[in-house]
Amino acid sequence: MIDGNRAAALGAKLSRVQVVAAYPITPQTPVTEALSEFVERGELQAQYVNVESEHSALAVCSSASLVGARTFTATSSHGLAYMHEMLHWVAGTRLPVVLACVNRAIGAPWNVLNDQQDSMSQRDTGWIQMYARNNQEILDLVIQAYSIAEKACLPVMVCYDGYVLSHTEMPVGVPSQDAVDRFLPPYKPHTILDPGSPRNYNLVTLANPRVNAEGVLCHGYMEIRYLLQEAMEKSKETIADVGREFSDLFGRSYVKLLWEDRMQDAEIAIVAMGSLAMEATVAADALRRDGLRVGVIGLRVFRPFPGRDVAGALGRCRLVVVFDKSISYGNEGATCTEIKAALYGSGANTAVHNFIVGLGGRDVKARELADAVKKTLSLVEGGALNNESAEWICEI
Amino acid sequence: MPVRWFSEARPYEIRWHGRGGQGAVTAAKTLAQAAHLNGYRGATASPSFGAERRGAPVSASTRISPEPILVVSQIEAPDVVVVLDQTLLRDSDVISGLRNGGWLVVNSAQTPGQLGIEGEFNVATADATGICRELGLIVSGLIVVNTAMLGAIARVSELVELASIDEVIRNRFSNRSAELNLAAVEKTYRTTVIERRP
Numbered sequence: 001m002i003d004g005n006r007a008a009a010l011g012a013k014l015s016r017v018q019v020v021a022a023y024p025i026t027p028q029t030p031v032t033e034a035l036s037e038f039v040e041r042g043e044l045q046a047q048y049v050n051v052e053s054e055h056s057a058l059a060v061c062s063s064a065s066l067v068g069a070r071t072f073t074a075t076s077s078h079g080l081a082y083m084h085e086m087l088h089w090v091a092g093t094r095l096p097v098v099l100a101c102v103n104r105a106i107g108a109p110w111n112v113l114n115d116q117q118d119s120m121s122q123r124d125t126g127w128i129q130m131y132a133r134n135n136q137e138i139l140d141l142v143i144q145a146y147s148i149a150e151k152a153c154l155p156v157m158v159c160y161d162g163y164v165l166s167h168t169e170m171p172v173g174v175p176s177q178d179a180v181d182r183f184l185p186p187y188k189p190h191t192i193l194d195p196g197s198p199r200n201y202n203l204v205t206l207a208n209p210r211v212n213a214e215g216v217l218c219h220g221y222m223e224i225r226y227l228l229q230e231a232m233e234k235s236k237e238t239i240a241d242v243g244r245e246f247s248d249l250f251g252r253s254y255v256k257l258l259w260e261d262r263m264q265d266a267e268i269a270i271v272a273m274g275s276l277a278m279e280a281t282v283a284a285d286a287l288r289r290d291g292l293r294v295g296v297i298g299l300r301v302f303r304p305f306p307g308r309d310v311a312g313a314l315g316r317c318r319l320v321v322v323f324d325k326s327i328s329y330g331n332e333g334a335t336c337t338e339i340k341a342a343l344y345g346s347g348a349n350t351a352v353h354n355f356i357v358g359l360g361g362r363d364v365k366a367r368e369l370a371d372a373v374k375k376t377l378s379l380v381e382g383g384a385l386n387n388e389s390a391e392w393i394c395e396i
Numbered sequence: 397m398p399v400r401w402f403s404e405a406r407p408y409e410i411r412w413h414g415r416g417g418q419g420a421v422t423a424a425k426t427l428a429q430a431a432h433l434n435g436y437r438g439a440t441a442s443p444s445f446g447a448e449r450r451g452a453p454v455s456a457s458t459r460i461s462p463e464p465i466l467v468v469s470q471i472e473a474p475d476v477v478v479v480l481d482q483t484l485l486r487d488s489d490v491i492s493g494l495r496n497g498g499w500l501v502v503n504s505a506q507t508p509g510q511l512g513i514e515g516e517f518n519v520a521t522a523d524a525t526g527i528c529r530e531l532g533l534i535v536s537g538l539i540v541v542n543t544a545m546l547g548a549i550a551r552v553s554e555l556v557e558l559a560s561i562d563e564v565i566r567n568r569f570s571n572r573s574a575e576l577n578l579a580a581v582e583k584t585y586r587t588t589v590i591e592r593r594p
Contacts, residue, residue: 001425001429001439112446112447113445113446114445161468163442163445163446164442164445165468167442167443168442168468169425169429169441169442170440170465171432171437171439275468278466278468279469281466282466282467285405363470364469365469365470365472366467366469
């Protein structure tokens, strides 16, 4: 029985991280406390670097990664926002840093409770983003994240819902160190900054390719960006491969970038991320008791977006209801936009409707999810569904 | 093995009410751990989310089920409400949603009838404060009643065996304080006063 924060800390410990730099913030704080205790007691052979801010935490991880260390950090909300610049630097440098984001709302106004606006706002920084549905997945995904990051040369953000998971204890199977060691060999860096063989990193890079001082034609800025995008696309395969390998070794299934519940015969699908998707399976139980063929898709990986898997799973449905715990202001929930894009051109003729729920810790009950699906279904059947805008489950 | 038969496809839900510092969250976790040890595959425990202050009303929750628990939203209709500080009963929110046929379990020297709480639920009282004072279960001047109340829950819910609660306590505490807590749980279990309402 452990809470989500302990699951993340144990995942990092079992991955034998070598450098940890993090700055405490609610609700992530217990992650930093647990890791500093592991280091202090000698249970984890790592350097715990105290920093004065999240920006510095990621700068430390970035530098440590550049000299060949396996690194870990964790944050939430404003802490992640403060890291924003460094998120770009780490991804641009193609460093396999792993970050646990304990999802929390962002101010103004002040709020310490859960939604996913913090990590969704960092969507375009070049990080792989994964969302855990429960504490077991937090632990498993942190371990897998290192394997993925080091194979794909991309940083990975493992996101999990603040309080709802971070502070809730539930049964978690903790693998042995031996088993994790077999799955995750020591980090072999792709580049090491070494005073013995000095070199520059991240120079000013012009738009066009250019010959360097050694006479080698080097990429321009745009080619480097292309390679980052290409790596992100290719990482879908890496994530699935690592997931399969993990499933084989530990007996828990991670074979796809999303998970499906009762989608085989589903006419109606609920799509969500994180713990909300788990709650949605309870809503699906209730809807099935009412005779509706409802299934659930939990998006475990949001970047890279598994568009083909989504289209394949949803293509046979007549209605897809997407619940977002964040909002892209001026449009709709960001996962709903992705679902629509994935279905475009797939030949599917599926109605898609979006609900914004659970912002700033607003409780979202399975009953409310089920009611929202029923209401949408009656609109679809009456030909009156307005697909233009997302509906909010709130008092306005 | 679980001693209570689950007839409905939903977890058994327990909501704890206490004051910051009384250990409602720890008790919620201890109960969930004991249930898991007892063979329930589903057991979760969480605090009320957000900030907590010493002395201010706080709540916590425990869910128990033979199947893994997939619900993460807050408890709406608890099967059991546990009250660590009787003065909290003045706030009607404390018993809100308590199921018909469920249990209100109060740390009180009074009998259930003397509490004067109306409702279609059963009531039990346990003098955890008196028992813990007598045992000297006092930390920084505060009488620690949270683990003692687990005895009362075990008694009324018939959900978790005392042996499992004992095991969790032995794992959590050092020898001397484990013995005190175990004594408190067992005495509370025996002396809990029960009023079943038809």
